[in-house]
Amino acid sequence: MASPQTPTAEQLNGDEEEEVTEEEEEEEDEPRLKYQRLGHTVSEILKKDAASCLAAHEKFLALGTHWGAVCILDHAGTEVKRFTSHTTTVNDLDIDANGEYVASCSDDGKVVVHHLYSNETAEYEYNGPIGSVALEPIYPKSDKRELVCGGKTEKLVLNTKGWFGRKNVVLHAGEGPIHAVKWKGSMIAWANNLGVKMYDCNTEERIAYIDRTKDAPRPDMYRCCLAWENDTDLIIGWGNFVKIGRVSPKPGTNTKHVQIIYSFQTDFFISGIAPFREELVMLAYNPADEQDQKAAGGKQILGNLPELRVMSRAVRDKPQLLSSDALSIHEFERCKATDYRLAYIQSENIFYIVSPKDIVVARPPDLDDHISWLIGVERYEQALAEARGRERELRTHKISEIGQKFLDYLLDNDFIDQAAEQCANLLGNDVALWENWVYKFEEKNSLRAIAAYVPTRSPQLSSKLYEIILSAFVDEDAAGFLKLIEKWPPTVYKLAHIVTKVSHALEKERDPQRQKDLTLALSKLFIFDRQYDKALDLYLRLGLDAFDLITQHGLEHFPSIGQRVLSFMRLNAEKATQLFSANIRWIPVEHVVKQLESEPRLQLKYLHQLFLDKRGDEIKQFYDLQITLYAEHDVDNLAEFLEKSTTLSITNLDRALELCSKKKLWSEMVWILGKMGNTQEALELMIDKVGDVKQAIEFVQKQDDPELWDDLIKRSITNPVFVSGLLENVGTHINPLTLIDKIPRGMEIIGLRDRLVKIIYDYNLQTTLKEGCTEVLKADCKFLADKLIMGLRRGMKVDTSARCPTCSLLVGDTKQQSSLVVFFCGHTYHQKCLNANAAAQQQSSPSPAGARKLNNSAGPSATTPAAALAKTAEMAVDKGLFCGICRQTSAQDKRPTKRPGVGPV
Numbered sequence: 001m002a003s004p005q006t007p008t009a010e011q012l013n014g015d016e017e018e019e020v021t022e023e024e025e026e027e028e029d030e031p032r033l034k035y036q037r038l039g040h041t042v043s044e045i046l047k048k049d050a051a052s053c054l055a056a057h058e059k060f061l062a063l064g065t066h067w068g069a070v071c072i073l074d075h076a077g078t079e080v081k082r083f084t085s086h087t088t089t090v091n092d093l094d095i096d097a098n099g100e101y102v103a104s105c106s107d108d109g110k111v112v113v114h115h116l117y118s119n120e121t122a123e124y125e126y127n128g129p130i131g132s133v134a135l136e137p138i139y140p141k142s143d144k145r146e147l148v149c150g151g152k153t154e155k156l157v158l159n160t161k162g163w164f165g166r167k168n169v170v171l172h173a174g175e176g177p178i179h180a181v182k183w184k185g186s187m188i189a190w191a192n193n194l195g196v197k198m199y200d201c202n203t204e205e206r207i208a209y210i211d212r213t214k215d216a217p218r219p220d221m222y223r224c225c226l227a228w229e230n231d232t233d234l235i236i237g238w239g240n241f242v243k244i245g246r247v248s249p250k251p252g253t254n255t256k257h258v259q260i261i262y263s264f265q266t267d268f269f270i271s272g273i274a275p276f277r278e279e280l281v282m283l284a285y286n287p288a289d290e291q292d293q294k295a296a297g298g299k300q301i302l303g304n305l306p307e308l309r310v311m312s313r314a315v316r317d318k319p320q321l322l323s324s325d326a327l328s329i330h331e332f333e334r335c336k337a338t339d340y341r342l343a344y345i346q347s348e349n350i351f352y353i354v355s356p357k358d359i360v361v362a363r364p365p366d367l368d369d370h371i372s373w374l375i376g377v378e379r380y381e382q383a384l385a386e387a388r389g390r391e392r393e394l395r396t397h398k399i400s401e402i403g404q405k406f407l408d409y410l411l412d413n414d415f416i417d418q419a420a421e422q423c424a425n426l427l428g429n430d431v432a433l434w435e436n437w438v439y440k441f442e443e444k445n446s447l448r449a450i451a452a453y454v455p456t457r458s459p460q461l462s463s464k465l466y467e468i469i470l471s472a473f474v475d476e477d478a479a480g481f482l483k484l485i486e487k488w489p490p491t492v493y494k495l496a497h498i499v500t501k502v503s504h505a506l507e508k509e510r511d512p513q514r515q516k517d518l519t520l521a522l523s524k525l526f527i528f529d530r531q532y533d534k535a536l537d538l539y540l541r542l543g544l545d546a547f548d549l550i551t552q553h554g555l556e557h558f559p560s561i562g563q564r565v566l567s568f569m570r571l572n573a574e575k576a577t578q579l580f581s582a583n584i585r586w587i588p589v590e591h592v593v594k595q596l597e598s599e600p601r602l603q604l605k606y607l608h609q610l611f612l613d614k615r616g617d618e619i620k621q622f623y624d625l626q627i628t629l630y631a632e633h634d635v636d637n638l639a640e641f642l643e644k645s646t647t648l649s650i651t652n653l654d655r656a657l658e659l660c661s662k663k664k665l666w667s668e669m670v671w672i673l674g675k676m677g678n679t680q681e682a683l684e685l686m687i688d689k690v691g692d693v694k695q696a697i698e699f700v701q702k703q704d705d706p707e708l709w710d711d712l713i714k715r716s717i718t719n720p721v722f723v724s725g726l727l728e729n730v731g732t733h734i735n736p737l738t739l740i741d742k743i744p745r746g747m748e749i750i751g752l753r754d755r756l757v758k759i760i761y762d763y764n765l766q767t768t769l770k771e772g773c774t775e776v777l778k779a780d781c782k783f784l785a786d787k788l789i790m791g792l793r794r795g796m797k798v799d800t801s802a803r804c805p806t807c808s809l810l811v812g813d814t815k816q817q818s819s820l821v822v823f824f825c826g827h828t829y830h831q832k833c834l835n836a837n838a839a840a841q842q843q844s845s846p847s848p849a850g851a852r853k854l855n856n857s858a859g860p861s862a863t864t865p866a867a868a869l870a871k872t873a874e875m876a877v878d879k880g881l882f883c884g885i886c887r888q889t890s891a892q893d894k895r896p897t898k899r900p901g902v903g904p905v
Contacts (some may be wrong), residue, residue: 030373031365032310032323033281038352038359040491041079046330050356055093055102056343060116062102062350063359064090070104072116085112085123091151092132094183096139105130111149111159113139124166128153132190133181148188150178156190164541170208171199179219184228187247191224197237198247200256208258213241213265222269222285222337227344229275233261237273237282240266242319264319271306272342274351280311281351281362282343285337301333306340308353308362330358343401367393371402380406384426400426400433407437410775411444420449431459438465447472451484456492466493474498474505478517485521490528499525516542540567547575565595577609586614594624604629611645624655674837806833825886839868 021217045051045065053064060080061073068086070093071079086106094103103113107129122145136142143161148171150156153894155173159166176193183189186201195211212219216239221563225237232247244262249255272283284307291303304311305326312320329335332355341354351362365373366388374383384406387399403426410419418443427433434455440451447469454461470493473481481502502522509515521540527549539549547568565587568576580587589610607622607629798820800812811820811828819831 002137028377029323030370030377031325033325033351033362034365034369035325035327036361036363038077038361041071042077045079046357046359051341051354051359052354053091053093053341054354054359055095056344056345056350056352057099058345058347059099061343062093062095062104064093064104066090068106068108068357070102070112070114072102081116083112085113085114085121086110091130092131092181094135094147096135097137099142100140101135103133103135105151111147113147124149124159124168126151126153126157127476131477132178132181134181135189137183137185140495148181148183148190150181150190152177154178154192156181156242172197176219179224180226181227184230184233184234184465185231187228187231187234189226189228189234191219191238193219193224193234196224196226196234196238196245198234198245198258203255205255207247207256208245210236210243210245210258210260210521212238213397216241217269223271224792225270225273225342225625226469227274227345233259235273235275235280237270240269242270242273242280242282243267244313262313262316268309269337271337271340272353274342275346276310276351278313279570280319280518281342282309282315283307283340283342283353284309284313284324285340287337288333299333302336303332305329305333306353307333308351314633318718322434325362327351327353327360329355329360342448368396371397375402375405378409380409396581400428400430404433407440411440414448416441416444416446420446420453423450424453424455429455429459431461434459434461438469442468442472448477448480451480456488460492463493467497469500472499474501474518478521482517482521482524485524490525494527495529520544536564540564540571543571547572547579547778550579565592566599567600568601568608569596573602573605577606580606581609581615593625600629602634609635627655643796691888721738755820795883796824798822798828802828804828804833806830806837823886825888 005601008234015338042063045063046182049065049067049069051063052066055062061075061077063071063073065071066089068084068088068090070083070085070090072081075078083102083104083330086104086108088107088851090104090106092105095101100117101113101115103111105111109126109128109130111124111126111130111133113135115121126149129152130149130611133147133149136144136146138781139145139147146158146160148156148158154175154838156171156178158169158171161167171188172190172192179191179193181188181190188199189199190199193212195207195209197210199205200207219238222239225905227235227237229235229244232245234245236245242262242264243260246261247256247257247258250257266284268282268284268286270282274281282773286304286307288301288303292301306329307324307326310322312322314320334353339356341352343352344350344355349364353362367387369385371394380402383402384399387394387397387402391399395580403422407419407422407426410422411415423434423437425436438447438450438454438461441447450467450471454466466488470481470484473484497524502518502525506515506518506522509518519538519542523535523542523544526532526535526538531547535549559563565580568579580592590605593603596606603625606875607625684769798811800810802811803809804811805827806829809816809830811830816830818833821829821831821834823829
């Protein structure tokens, strides 16, 4: 039969292990099981003896031999204990759930139960060979310590504890030999010639009978294989049929019954069966046919290689083959179907394939096995993804090793870019690994691919490696070399070596673009090496913006800057002028002007920038040159220069006037003449040459000379155009009537009506504005006067405990027959005291607003309060008596004082 998958030689390990064969498929699936030959002591045991059966537990293994020995092994196959209670073949073994007792049966008619941790042994003899035995699952804890066995005696016997010792109870008999017995919970299942039966220990009755299929082979030819999947499901494999029965309560009764939930026929004979997660594992046996005999070269063989098959039971009664592994068992050609056994540890999904001379262990692949398989089928990315985060589960693999295998695979298959990209993820901070792989990429002439991923810190590699990569770029990719220079810090390689390499390459290079890239890269290297002079030369040669370089590194004071004035101006005149203007201390004006003699426009741009920066003192020696340059190349800025320059000399103005006269720059000449005081000549030029009334009016306004207005009218009155302009722009500077009176009769003035309307409109507007302002002023005066009166009429609080500053009596004393006068400063006087003071002064004064009089509640007054208050206030203010205390304090404050070390205050 075809074997889709077979374990590799590495999967079968042992002192004398052999490779398990397989037939390859076009599309290989990952093995569901991995295989390993059980070695150590087992190999020595099977050299001298032969295995007949095996029982597996989470703690240990129990191996029965044809010579009657029961060997207790650890899971690695090392013998830890041996029992020799039988004289012939051990047919079956069973271990209790706790792993404390082992029961064995043999053809010698004995059933022996050994305690593994003491010398306790129980031996029972029967009148015939015993083929199967099963211990009560809770044997160590049970009071009865029951076991069930059967064989060729054709009886199923329950050995239990009675009133007078052990006794044997026959549960069933008369249907042929007992071929197999399995005990789970309270259920005992056994097989005889007619089929499989079940017995419930709780109800002590037989509950089910599952018959053999009619066309099944003889029951003694192929062993019946029973396996409890759980407390209710029994898996039966016998001959080439599989059935699964489920124990469930019988409706309406206290009894149980069994339903067949799964059943199918196989194309092979079953030597063992066991549950495996949601699938079934079966040990398949295929007898040898005539073709197999011929292939064996005349050597007689009984069967082919056994196969361990994994079958899906997802679809009822329609199993699907998931995997089939042919196993290279020692002396398989001499084995019948009954010579093979399949033991298993269900909790760990471990399976033991037992033959007389060999034991193979099958188990699901662990993470290491899964990674190994992924590597074997070149699924490196998946292997890395599944290994990350699970490093603790790995025993034989390391992520770094997987990564390097992946990189090897990519390089070997010329996936250079992918390999370079993966380096950043796989090599981490391991300097040795990075250096190793850089050399591997060099062997592939692919250093350019890995350069983008090579780290420059954490970790930093040796300078030699960076230099190797840079040298490769110089030879092959000048643009890439430039990018790499900009990306990598200059501290990771030796600048001198790379500068030399690039310089030699430039000497031989003829391609313009490569020359440009290498030159720019070399300039950056010079910057890194602080050779700024050389860097500036290269920048200027390439026509690059060197100003950021100068600013960034503070190179303004470098002598080389002043030596390259013309080059910088040609590169970017705007930035160059700003640079030279801001650094006159290092680059004198004279030096710049001299170097720009061959480029007058650039010369003017520089001087104009100094003018805008208000550096008149630095450029006044070049005013004549600057005026000449303005006149020749930039007339638009000449007027601004003349107007805003405050240090122009008469010589400069004469020179400017001469140039403007030659160039017929009349507006500039007007300004110069005005500056020189020749306003009459300037006005004449303005009227005769410029002919702009508005400018003429503005000129006269700036001069602020009334006579000049008369001259303007006199010179303009014969020109209708000027008269029209004057009428339109006269504003408030000229009386319109005066101008109109001087207009010659009969002169035709274009737009006269509109001008007159405008004059009248302006006059009305001025009148309206004046009246409006007057009304606003009146309203403000009234508002402020009302506010003042309201303030004067406001009541004032008098402190009755205060004393009159003149007589020192309490002002609140009702015995005093006098009114009170309260000043705004808060001082209160008796009116009679103020009258006395006023009489002494013999003067009167106008009525002030500085005091108010309050009538005392006691005593009559000779005059009305208002009259007395007015008279008193007039006297007080007129004589300065508004408050004697405040007046005296004010006088003292005005008196000069002296302080130590300080003059009069």
